[in-house]
Amino acid sequence: MTAAAPEDDDLEALRRSIGDPRRWTVVIDFDGTLAPIVDHPDRAAPAPGAIEAIEDLARVCEVALLSGRALDDLVARLGRTPPGVLLVGGHGSEARHPDGTRTALTDLDAATAALDEVEATIRPLVDETAGWIVERKATSVAVHHRRVTPTEVDRILPEVRRALEGATSSAPGFVVLDGKAVVELRVRGTDKGVALRWILDRAAARADLLPGRPDIKPLVFGDDTTDEDAFEVALELGGQAVRIDELPSATSARFRLRDPGRVVTLLRDVRDALGPDPSVGTPRAAWDASDAGGTQAR
Numbered sequence: 530m531t532a533a534a535p536e537d538d539d540l541e542a543l544r545r546s547i548g549d550p551r552r553w554t555v556v557i558d559f560d561g562t563l564a565p566i567v568d569h570p571d572r573a574a575p576a577p578g579a580i581e582a583i584e585d586l587a588r589v590c591e592v593a594l595l596s597g598r599a600l601d602d603l604v605a606r607l608g609r610t611p612p613g614v615l616l617v618g619g620h621g622s623e624a625r626h627p628d629g630t631r632t633a634l635t636d637l638d639a640a641t642a643a644l645d646e647v648e649a650t651i652r653p654l655v656d657e658t659a660g661w662i663v664e665r666k667a668t669s670v671a672v673h674h675r676r677v678t679p680t681e682v683d684r685i686l687p688e689v690r691r692a693l694e695g696a697t698s699s700a701p702g703f704v705v706l707d708g709k710a711v712v713e714l715r716v717r718g719t720d721k722g723v724a725l726r727w728i729l730d731r732a733a734a735r736a737d738l739l740p741g742r743p744d745i746k747p748l749v750f751g752d753d754t755t756d757e758d759a760f761e762v763a764l765e766l767g768g769q770a771v772r773i774d775e776l777p778s779a780t781s782a783r784f785r786l787r788d789p790g791r792v793v794t795l796l797r798d799v800r801d802a803l804g805p806d807p808s809v810g811t812p813r814a815a816w817d818a819s820d821a822g823g824t825q826a827r
């Protein structure tokens with residue numbers, strides 16, 4: 530990671546660098562990027578104009594949303610599903626194609642069984658009235674202890690960690706991750722970098738059918754540390770990344786947007802920079818469920 534990303538002014542350079550729309554696949558995070566951060570995750574909603582901006586973008590290039598939220602939760606938060614947009618949830622564990630069909634990118638049945646077992650072990654270990662929070666997602670169990678006293682953390686956390694580590698060898702394979710006042714058991718291989726490669730494979734398969742077989746490059750928008758995996762893959766593949774962040778956090782993104790309120794404007798700028806509808810047909814063909822890999826879930 531580099532120490533600090535450039536300032537907003539350099540977004541002009543980003544706009545200039547976007548030429549041929551066929552070259553770009555735009556991948557956008559949800560919370561903190563499309564949706565302003567709110568006190569409770571259940572109240573998150575797209576910023577005004579965000580869905581319309583995505584719909585416009587999807588007319589000129591491939592667009593995917595890539596969120597840590599479970600897919601059903603992401604769909605519910607969106608309010609309405611923008612046509613032609615690929616939705617990827619759970620840090621890349623599950624995808625919803627524009628026609629409504631879904632692809633499981635990890636063995637969710639095996640993950641569910643192992644996570645159920647871990648969750649059942651951990652809940653009795655921690656006292657939620659003392660501030661512990663056990664957060665269950667489709668591909669992870671996270672134990673938060675920000676509001677727990679240090680003495681209590683010292684006493685209980687080793688036991689919690691032992692339970693999580695005891696499950697790492699269960700199918701489909703897990704890792705234990707440490708964050709700020711949180712320890713998490715997550716399905717191995719479900720990060721946004723892995724997800725971005727899968728998304729780009731879909732887009733590239735379509736590009737092979739186009740005149741000139743243009744290279745597909747990712748343009749990734751995100752606001753958080755979990756987006757950094759996608760940023761790194763984007764740059765490795767010759768693409769670009771934009772970190773939306775009011776604070777000067779370390780990031781590998783080349784561009785930074787300090788005002789989250791300007792995301793919609795920037796997406797519109799990107800759409801304008803891509804120019805008029807290209808003569809290559811509808812981009813959404815890239816997101817057809819057929820030949821998507823993974824396991825057809827629905």
Ligand SMILES: [Mg+2]
Nearest residue numbers: 558560561753
């Ligand atoms: Mg986010």
